[in-house]
Amino acid sequence: MMTLNLVPFVSVDKMMQLVLQLGIERVLTDLASEIEAD
Known part of the structure; x- marks a missing residue:
């Protein structure tokens, strides 16, 4: 079963x-930092 990440x-x-x-x-x-960290 696939788990979906809900936003x-x-x-x-x-x-x-x-x-x-x-x-x-x-x-x-802040958005760029979060994207880079992901």
Whole structure:
């Protein structure tokens, strides 16, 4: 039996709120770090 990794859906509105709160540079830097670590 295959196990699926489930990721909760994040709406565009919520994602934009997060980006505006944290700043685009931090969001992209943190995202790149997570991708590299994976």
